[in-house]
Amino acid sequence: MSLSILIVEDELSIAETLIYACQAEKIQTTHVSLGQQALDITLKQSFDMIILDIGLPDMTGFDVCKRLRHFCNTPILFLTARNHEVDRILGLEIGADDYVTKPFSPREVVARIKAIQRRLQPLPEHSPNGFQLDEHGSRIYYQQQLLHLTRYEYLLLKSMILQPHRVFSRATLMDSIWQSSEDSTDRTVDTHIKTLRQKLREISTLHDLPERELIVTHRGMGYSLLR
Structure with missing residues (x-):
């Protein structure tokens, strides 16, 4: 079954690059530009993973992640222009599963998506x-x-x-x-x-x-x- 990914990114060029890279690997994508849109859609629809930009126009990706974790355990991969250790640590502590800094290779992001899915795949x-x-x-x-x-x-x-x-x-x-x-x-x-x-x-x-x-x-x- 194909993976289903929610991309939360307000820079259209970055979002389109990610969408293209994911679709090349048969990964289904849904794109929103705002944090509130991400919260709204995840209440109605489930995803295998969320790619979440930290620098969103309406709220930070950190805030989105905190609110998501009240009702959603979907793996989260942060995207950010920041490369400070404190930001990486904070992102992981509040519930993110991985962290990629811009600029990044779309192929690397796809590889990280697959790695997270393998790591979280239950062996129950x-x-x-x-x-x-x-x-x-x-x-x-x-x-x-x-x-x-x-x-x-x-x-x-x-x-x-x-x-x-x-x-x-x-x-x-x-x-x-x-x-x-x-x-x-x-x-x-x-x-x-x-x-x-x-x-x-x-x-x-x-x-x-x-x-x-x-x-x-x-x-x-x-x-x-x-x-």
Whole structure:
């Protein structure tokens, strides 16, 4: 199946060059010039990747990326004229998957698109409730969407996926996941479970799934996946 790419770029000459390079590789493209247009279209249509310029007329690409990450886990490749390390770091920290500075070779951009797709392609083990675990890549998918998890969120959810019928006590989770018990408390585990639930809830809402907590609290005992 052909990849579908959203190009968010206000310089028409650059956009046309990217469109031509993508189409030469049988990659379908949609082009918009404004950040708000990108937000609007991604609410209605799904893409395999977003190529996002940082210097947009109505808002920065950083702002677009932050807002996209509230409801969309689509891989993002930043385009920018900036070459400052702090900008590259910021872009990656807020959810981008790669970063290309202008001027660039269109063929390089296409190569990066393919590399990101290979890297993010799930090698899943299926588990209950729509989860897919890729231990090799340290990634977890829910409803075929990549979950953007912190290290501890990933390890918590991985433990439950591998043993879906087990109820994990807080002490067990702390001992197996945190390197030192001094670094964690019952409250720490609860906080990470709360953020995990929120991320799962956002994807469930996006897919119009019934409201339910996939991570179940067992009073006085701990947590487990919904059975």
